[in-house]
Amino acid sequence: xxxxxxxxxxxLDRFLRLFADVRPGEGITAVLLALNIFLLLTAYYVLxxxxxxxxxxxxxxxxxxxxxxxxxxxxxxxxxxxxRLAARVTRRRLINVVxxxxxxxxxxxxxxxxxxxxxxMVYFIWIGVxxxxxxxxxxxxxxxxxxxxxxxxxxxxxxxxASLGAVLGAVVAGWLIAPIGLDQLLxxxxxxxxxxxxxxxxxxxxETARTGVQSPDSPSPSGEVEKEKKASKGAFGMxxxxxxxxxxxxxxxxxxxxxTTGEYIxxxxxEDVARxxxxxGTADGLTVEEYIGRFYSQFFSVVNVVGxxxxxxLVSRIIKYFxxxxxxxxxxxxxxxxxxxxxFFPVLAAVRWAKTAENATDYSLNNTVRNMLFLPCTRxxxxxxxxxxxxxxxxxxxxxxxxLVFVGTTYLALGGSGFAVVNIVxxxxxxxxxxxxxxxxxxxxxxxxxxxxxxxxGAK
Numbered sequence: 001x002x003x004x005x006x007x008x009x010x011x012l013d014r015f016l017r018l019f020a021d022v023r024p025g026e027g028i029t030a031v032l033l034a035l036n037i038f039l040l041l042t043a044y045y046v047l048x049x050x051x052x053x054x055x056x057x058x059x060x061x062x063x064x065x066x067x068x069x070x071x072x073x074x075x076x077x078x079x080x081x082x083x084r085l086a087a088r089v090t091r092r093r094l095i096n097v098v099x100x101x102x103x104x105x106x107x108x109x110x111x112x113x114x115x116x117x118x119x120x121m122v123y124f125i126w127i128g129v130x131x132x133x134x135x136x137x138x139x140x141x142x143x144x145x146x147x148x149x150x151x152x153x154x155x156x157x158x159x160x161x162a163s164l165g166a167v168l169g170a171v172v173a174g175w176l177i178a179p180i181g182l183d184q185l186l187x188x189x190x191x192x193x194x195x196x197x198x199x200x201x202x203x204x205x206x207e208t209a210r211t212g213v214q215s216p217d218s219p220s221p222s223g224e225v226e227k228e229k230k231a232s233k234g235a236f237g238m239x240x241x242x243x244x245x246x247x248x249x250x251x252x253x254x255x256x257x258x259x260t261t262g263e264y265i266x267x268x269x270x271e272d273v274a275r276x277x278x279x280x281g282t283a284d285g286l287t288v289e290e291y292i293g294r295f296y297s298q299f300f301s302v303v304n305v306v307g308x309x310x311x312x313x314l315v316s317r318i319i320k321y322f323x324x325x326x327x328x329x330x331x332x333x334x335x336x337x338x339x340x341x342x343x344f345f346p347v348l349a350a351v352r353w354a355k356t357a358e359n360a361t362d363y364s365l366n367n368t369v370r371n372m373l374f375l376p377c378t379r380x381x382x383x384x385x386x387x388x389x390x391x392x393x394x395x396x397x398x399x400x401x402x403x404l405v406f407v408g409t410t411y412l413a414l415g416g417s418g419f420a421v422v423n424i425v426x427x428x429x430x431x432x433x434x435x436x437x438x439x440x441x442x443x444x445x446x447x448x449x450x451x452x453x454x455x456x457x458g459a460k
Contacts, residue, residue, distance in 0.1 A: 019160070020316040021153040029145070030154045032203045034161025036196060037138055041162045043192035044131055045169025045300055047106075049293045050182050051127045054120035067121055069402055071128040071395045078129060079392050083235045083384040091141060092204045098137060099197040102130050106190040113183045128398070132391035134193075139371045139390075141200070143382045145207055148375040148445060152324070156316035159368040163311040166363060167304035174297035182293065235384040236392070244444070244451035245385050247437050248373060249393035254430040256397030257404075258335055258423050259362065262342075264405050265416045266355050269348050270295050299352065306360035315365050319372075325438030327369035331361050332430045339423040346416025373437065376444040377451060 012027035022030065086094050105126060112119050142158055143151065176185060239245045274291040277283040283291045318327055338354035374382050404422060408414035414422075444451055 016157060019312060020156045021320065022157070023153075026150070026154060029203070029207065030157045032199070032206070033142055033145070033158045034164075036161065036199050036203060037135075037142075037158060038161035038165035038168075039192050039196035039199065040134060040138055041165030042169040042172070043165075043189045043196070044127075044135075045166050045304070046173050046176075046185050046192065047127055047130075047189040048169075048300065049173045049297045050185050051124055054123055054182075054289070067124050067128075067402075069399050070121075070125045072392065072399050074125060074129055075132070075392045075395055078133070079235060079388050082133065082387055086383050086387075091144065092201060095137060095141065095200050096197055098133065099193055099200075102134060103190045103193040103197075105130075106186045106193070110183060110186040110190075113186070128395065129391070132394060133387065136387050136390035139374075140383045140386055143371070143374055143377075143386075144379065146375070151372055151375045152319060153316075155368050155372055156311065156319065159315060159364065159371075160308070160311045162367065163304060163308040163364055167301065167308050170297055170300035170304055174294065174301060182289070235388040238381065238385045239388050239393075242381070242385070242451050244437075244440050245377075245381065245389065247433060247440070248370075249389045251430060251433040251437055252370070252389060253393045253397040253400070254426055254433060255331070255362075255366075256394045257400045258339075258397075258426050258430065259358065260398045260401035261404060261419055261423050261426075262339070262355055262358060264401065265342065265346065265419055266351050269346075269351055269416065273348060299356070303356050303359045304363065306356060307362075307364040310360060311364040311368070315368050318365060319369070324369055324372055324441050327365055328373070328434045328438045328441075329431065330369075331358070331366040332427050332434050334358060334361050336424065336427045336431070339420045339427065342420035343417050343424065346420060351416065373441055376441070381451070 010024070010027060012031065013022050013024055016022040016027050016030065020030075082098070085097065089097070109119055109123055109126075142155070146154060172188070173185060176188070239249055270292060274283070274288050274295070277291060278286070278288050286294065315327075318330070335358050338358050341350060342354050374386055377385070404419070408419060408422070412418065440451075
């Protein structure tokens, strides 16, 4: 890129330089994208305690783990459909249609709850699909707007919006559960999605006017429309045919396998604590579901505040001085330490703080880095393949965790310590994958080529 005169930077650009390497004229778009993901994550964290309360209150921690298999089945159908839609409409229409579907679903869930319909299992599957697809869609949009250089410098600011939204969403949920109840949070989430869609339309219009480039009819340049349509129909095939993408999928699968098993450990502990507190009359008049919902809103608040501080003060500096290769290794190293602690001390306080360290790093540094890993990819890979990796492969990790929970509780009588030991083994594999991916990313960005079917270990 041609060096820009920093004296022409706006006040906003200069302020944002406290946190990232922002160049003249880049601040407004970065802030708008940060606000966009802020609204998405606020909505998700308003809705997430409802998920925990319904699935643990109407079911159990074991059922929570097993339901992940349902998500994989749904995603196996939805991801190819998403790819076909992405190939046929503009990015703006794609985002509007998908967001509208999710918002309407929330209104429908609210109506069902008013009719006393038990929606715990369906809602759990739905929000798992929602979280994966809507966030992956946003990052595909951000990758479409930014070059590799811009993304590495500015994704830290965009990621700050995600961290701040997660903090606010958890806090808002905690404030609202007692006065309005769980049901109304569904409508709050729907309203936030509508606001986010409106902002996305504005950003798309603004960028089109600023760059003079029209939003394409598909996620590919006009000369590659047919190629994109074929790729979108084979999103999974694209991943399996490209070693770099497959490694990304396997790494995220291991990440979620570890994380979900850790969530099971936490969920089983807090479920027991909640039932004991209600039975003993020490739950402040709350039901089991409300006690669990309050705990998770407080837990998410702490996790997200820590993640926010990491995102604000550390992420851009880690990427700038140590690079993406270091960033992709950070979370598995922290997870290794956390589960070594839980192997010896599987009590609520230890589980809570181990998961706080793991989740806070995941939601900040790791979230930013994992999206940077798609910067050298082609446009079709950023949309179709990314959707497959960020949703299907991640949920496969959930299924493996569910299988582990089933075997561990049914046949092996594993407790918290036992599951922590298994996680340590999986983290070791995750570390190896992270190391290889970091090496390949450096090679791709140095060579200036997109990952292809034979690009691994230096040969093309």
